[in-house]
Amino acid sequence: QVQLVQSGAEVKKPGASVKVSCKASGYTFTSYGISWVRQAPGQGLEWMGWISAYNGNTNYAQKLQGRVTMTTDTSTSTAYMELRSLRSDDTAVYYCARDVAAIVGATRFDYWGQGTLVTVSS
Amino acid sequence: DIQMTQSPSSLSASVGDRVTITCQASQDISNYLNWYQQKPGKAPKLLIYDASNLETGVPSRFSGSGSGTDFTFTISSLQPEDIATYYCQQYDNLPPCTFGQGTKLEIK
Numbered sequence: 001q002v003q004l005v006q007s008g009a010e011v012k013k014p015g016a017s018v019k020v021s022c023k024a025s026g027y028t029f030t031s032y033g034i035s036w037v038r039q040a041p042g043q044g045l046e047w048m049g050w051i052s053a054y055n056g057n058t059n060y061a062q063k064l065q066g067r068v069t070m071t072t073d074t075s076t077s078t079a080y081m082e083l084r085s086l087r088s089d090d091t092a093v094y095y096c097a098r099d100v101a102a103i104v105g106a107t108r109f110d111y112w113g114q115g116t117l118v119t120v121s122s
Numbered sequence: 123d124i125q126m127t128q129s130p131s132s133l134s135a136s137v138g139d140r141v142t143i144t145c146q147a148s149q150d151i152s153n154y155l156n157w158y159q160q161k162p163g164k165a166p167k168l169l170i171y172d173a174s175n176l177e178t179g180v181p182s183r184f185s186g187s188g189s190g191t192d193f194t195f196t197i198s199s200l201q202p203e204d205i206a207t208y209y210c211q212q213y214d215n216l217p218p219c220t221f222g223q224g225t226k227l228e229i230k
Contacts, residue, residue: 044224045160045166045209045211047211047218047221050216059216060217061218062123062217095165095166105216106216107213107219108172108211108213112165113165114165
């Protein structure tokens with residue numbers, strides 16, 4: 001069965017960086033993309049960006065350009081999302097999701113990780 | 123960026139009721155519209171893709187329709203387990219793909 005298992009909760013100080021991992025299993029990793037979506041406490045969903053597990057192409061939300069980097073390691077079927085220069089308003093649950101778009105993203109997200117809470121606080 | 127306006131923001135209905143949520147795009151997005159269900163403390167779940175296609179394993183009481191700028195999500199007969207927040211999501215114009223602000227559905 002398809003599973004996406006994310007790394008554990010993080011507490012970071014403002015200005016620091018965080019790297020969240022998302023290990024995929026149960027499907028051919030390189031046949032899909034991975035999108036990252038975050039949700040601030042009590043708020044709605046915000047798409048952060050997409051990466052092709054096939055060729056590494058990325059597509060980031062403009063508001064995060066320059067602060068976010070998404071990568072994959074096909075040898076371990078793991079996707080990573082790094083967010084730098086953290087601010088208090090980056091406090092959120094971060095989700096990875098399998099994206100059916102392998103070449104050009106993003107489209108629809110049919111399986112999701114369990115979420116990783118990132119807290120930014122001094 | 124394409125804005126997605128979802129309404130209502132909250133809704134209270136009785137078990138067995140027909141429930142309808144609408145999502146309006148700020149420009150034509152064809153049928154590039156998906157619907158998700160999110161229960162408290164859980165990850166979202168894909169219910170409907172490309173405006174009207176039911177995701178595998180999703181009960182048939184859920185349906186979607188629309189194209190262009192106006193879309194509708196319907197639960198034909200509300201069940202207690204349908205209590206959740208529902209989001210629409212467009213992917214016609216990237217980046218970004220965008221979500222509606224959500225509709226919180228409660229039992230009356």
